[in-house]
Amino acid sequence: MEEKDFPGLYQASDAASMQAQKNYKNIIAYDLVSMIVASALAIYNYQDTEPKLWIYIISGVLLLVSFTLTLVIRIKKFEDIWYQGRALAESCKTLTWRFIICSESFEIDIEKEKVKEKFIARLREFSNEFKELNESLNAKTIVLPIITDKMWEIRNLNTLERKDFYIINRINDQKDWYATKAEFNKKKYNNWFLVIISSQLIAILSIGYLIKCPESNWNLVGFFTTISASALSWLQLKQHQELKQAYTTAAQELNFIQASFGKVNSDLDLAEFVLDSENAISREHTLWLAQKRT
Known part of the structure; x- marks a missing residue:
């Protein structure tokens, strides 16, 4: 689709x-x-x-x-x-x-x-x-x-064709999207956390420099403190860690649901299978929305 x-x-x-x-x-x-x-x-x-x-x-x-x-x-x-x-x-x-x-x-x-x-x-x-x-x-x-x-x-496709179409174009596609986004957010979280730690460390070293050389006209403390605070604000906005966990959980749940794929042999089975899958995807979105509003 x-x-x-x-x-x-x-x-x-x-x-x-x-x-x-x-x-x-x-x-x-x-x-x-x-x-x-x-x-x-x-x-x-x-x-x-x-x-x-x-x-x-x-x-x-x-x-x-x-x-x-x-x-x-x-x-x-x-x-x-x-x-x-x-x-x-x-x-x-x-x-x-x-x-x-x-x-x-x-x-x-x-x-x-x-x-x-x-x-x-x-x-x-x-x-x-x-x-x-x-x-x-x-x-x-x-x-x-x-x-x-x-x-x-x-x-208008038959049951088997609809089942295959759903697995390929919804379940597999959604699982791949969740997995990719989970790894992306993990990487971004680590990168931004490194920026925060590095900035705070440089700010501390700058304080040490000013203590040793109080007559200096150079003061990097405010600059790197602002970088650290800005990076922390950006990290909280993006919520990389929370999204990584939510996407990983959703991908795993879809994988478990897909394990019952072979048992789907009728329209009734397919309807229940789709309902379970869509509920799992909806839970991930509901969790995302709740996290964004907190």
Whole structure:
């Protein structure tokens, strides 16, 4: 399943969430960099008045930029759009997989028009639940088909074909994504933790230098303390360690669920298998959302 094969509501909410996430993280990054550069300007204690004046002016501009970016975050509410968009997109995606594989509420023996009505009704419920997102959704995307031709094509396959399609395109794809993201977040966590420790160590050494040479015009303490604090803030924002654990747990649970793959021989078995799998994926997303809101 490609992005274009999912309902327009999914595509619009997914795009809105990713854009809001990008904007939010970029503004936070610019904010932190502005403060780091401002602290870097205070490393050397100039004796002449003119250099000091320029340092003060530049530092003031950078701090004003940082203050403005903080206000932008508050006003634009990128974080809320990110979370709500992700929640809506994941809800639509799970519902779509249940529909095309004929799982709970969308069983194969339900008439086409009735199953279509059920699916549309559920999407309408999701849309109403997240109606605050409407102003952030792309109008041209939102009006794309609710049930695409690809969705009907997969739904009309026989039991074995639907089972194989689900394993390959949902379970395996999701497991690989979780595993890749888990290792990525582990690596990023270690890298940023190294930055924090290194900055704190250099700040301590700088204090030792100033104790030994109190007459020095060089002071690196504030600069590396700011780097350490900024790196810690970024680490808390990204939550690499928490995400690594959540993705690893989700991948492992999906692997256990897939172990029962051979027992799926009927539409009823497949419906239960899909329900268990989608519940496992939903739990990971629910955990992610809860961590982001704490």
